[in-house]
Amino acid sequence: MNLLEISDLHVSYDGIKAVKGIDLSLASGEIVALIGANGAGKTTTLKAICGIVRARSGKILFEGEDIGVLPPHGLASRGIALVPEGRGLFGRSSVEENLEMGAYSRSDTEIAHDLEKIYTLFPRLKERRKQAAGTLSGGEQQMASLGRALMSRPRLLFLDEPSMGLAPIMVQKIFETIRSLEGMTILLVEQNAKIALSMSQRGYVMESGKITLAGASGALLENPLVRAAYLG
Ligand SMILES: Nc1ncnc2c1ncn2[C@@H]1O[C@H](COP(=O)(O)OP(=O)(O)OP(=O)(O)O)[C@@H](O)[C@H]1O
Ligand SMILES: [Mg+2]
Secondary structure: OOOEEEEEEEEEEOOEEEEEEEEEEEOOOOEEEEEOOOOOOHHHHHHHHOOOOOOOEEEEEEOOEEOOOOOHHHOHHHOEEEEOOOOOOOOOOEHHHHHHHOOOOOOOOOHHHHHHHHHHHOHHHHHOOOOEHHHOOHHHHHHHHHHHHHOOOOOEEEEEOOOOOOOHHHHHHHHHHHHOOOOOEEEEEEOOHHHHHHHOOEEEEEEOOEEEEEEEHHHHHHOHHHHHHHOO
16 A cells, blocks of 8 residues: 555645646555656645645545545654745754654654754754754755654655755755654655756656656656656
8 A cells, every 4th residue: 555645636725726636646655756746736736735725626645545535743753744835944942942843743762862863853942942944944944844754753754945045055065964854754846856856766746736757766867758857
């Protein structure tokens, strides 16, 4: 059984169709890329999976359970975390408070230990832990947002354009970290098709609300249509 299985997902905003019947699956341990241009429907797909917007129709199964009906706060305890587009930090709260919020659904005794692990992963966040998250650089905010998601100990992680607006060196750092998250199942949404496909085992190409191509990432990187449209 796939960890995540989406079938015939439709999402509309006030009658305007943003996602038009997509099928998408993730097996346990896979990194899968979802690429596509501006407005293709990538974020809307993630929002529907995470209960931030309601699907008009379709099925979203996580370990066989229909999670399409859950509110967003029902996901963390099931092991699902989202690093949203724009990072979604609480700008006036400190870095550490933001990280701790990621653990809100946990009641175990290892939260402090995991916080230290995040600081080992991103020493910069430790240096800035008392600072308001809104005062961090873009790259540091991306680290904090990823760190917050990891604090929930997810098994399934959604990343919405983690490279957006970051300097190349920072993009490299973020993706190195993502690659080091062994065993985690990841859906990586990116406009940066090259980096997303080189990081993933499989990929989906989304255009105007539909999946137009899917396959092994290596093959997509070589595909003339993908090259012409996304790898310029
Ligand atoms: N809150 C909203 N209300 C109305 N329309 C929306 C809303 N959010 C997105 N849309 C529309 O839905 C479509 C899909 O948008 P979406 O944000 O999912 O695309 P995307 O692939 O994530 O794009 P980007 O790469 O720019 O983030 C677009 O036509 C967009 O204008
Ligand atoms: Mg988006």
